[in-house]
Amino acid sequence: MYKLYSMQRSGNSYKVRLALAFLDAPYRAIEVDILRGESRTPDFLAKNPSGQVPLLETAPGRYLAESNAILWYLAVGTALAPDTRMDRAEALQWMFFEQHALEPNIGSAYFWLCLVKGGRDLQTHALEDWLERGYAALQVMENHLKTNDYFAAGQLTIADIALYGYTHVADQCDFDLSMFPAVNAWLRRVEQTPGFITMDWTPETATVDAANFAAEA
Numbered sequence: 001m002y003k004l005y006s007m008q009r010s011g012n013s014y015k016v017r018l019a020l021a022f023l024d025a026p027y028r029a030i031e032v033d034i035l036r037g038e039s040r041t042p043d044f045l046a047k048n049p050s051g052q053v054p055l056l057e058t059a060p061g062r063y064l065a066e067s068n069a070i071l072w073y074l075a076v077g078t079a080l081a082p083d084t085r086m087d088r089a090e091a092l093q094w095m096f097f098e099q100h101a102l103e104p105n106i107g108s109a110y111f112w113l114c115l116v117k118g119g120r121d122l123q124t125h126a127l128e129d130w131l132e133r134g135y136a137a138l139q140v141m142e143n144h145l146k147t148n149d150y151f152a153a154g155q156l157t158i159a160d161i162a163l164y165g166y167t168h169v170a171d172q173c174d175f176d177l178s179m180f181p182a183v184n185a186w187l188r189r190v191e192q193t194p195g196f197i198t199m200d201w202t203p204e205t206a207t208v209d210a211a212n213f214a215a216e217a
């Protein structure tokens with residue numbers, strides 16, 4: 001069984017939990033509280049030198065970091081990964097877009113406004129930039145979704161899962177999603193897909209926090 005080091009309210013972690021849910025793959029979740037520095041302990045850094053979640057233990061002692069790399073690992077050979085050369089490349093195109101245009105802006109706004117107490121006051125100046133660039137990314141998505149139901153291969157793939165992670169929380173961190181009807185329709189399509197779970201859903205297999213997990217090991 002996979003072990004997933006994840007934080008419940010991390011969008012990057014949720015992307016992986018969502019893919020695992022669509023694939024109905026069992027796993028053990030280990031909650032890592034990044035706000036308490038749990039991803040920066042020597043023990044965690046030995047597993048992922050980047051000090052970040054999500055982190056998937058694919059086999060004992062074998063770790064994979066970066067949410068979108070994990071999505072590819074999980075999806076290969078399933079309906080979530082396109083199988084033609086061009087469809088695969090287009091899925092990747094949107095997953096790179098997610099990491100350079102969407103996540104650094106909406107993800108940062110979400111982190112500082114929703115997760116960090118007093119974060120709004122600490123990031124007043126950055127917020128303006130995040131909103132401008134985040135809106136630009138949402139407009140690119142809106143334009144694509146005006147004529148496409150999904151981002152690649154005409155079906156739900158890991159590109160949609162990657163983009164869903166932070167788009168669905170944008171309205172919690174100052175973005176007005178009502179200006180993007182096609183994005184809204186796509187969010188509902190993803191949510192209606194069999195196997196969908198919300199960000200606060202936890203797997204049936206016991207979720208333990210990192211401190212308890214280290215004590216157990």
Ligand SMILES: N[C@@H](CCC(=O)N[C@@H](CS)C(=O)NCC(=O)O)C(=O)O
Nearest residue numbers: 010012034051052053054066067068
């Ligand atoms: N590019 C990485 C970003 C991962 C990331 O930013 N993780 C955040 C939580 S969403 C984290 O662990 N931050 C803790 C830290 O950097 O100390 C991915 O897609 O997995």
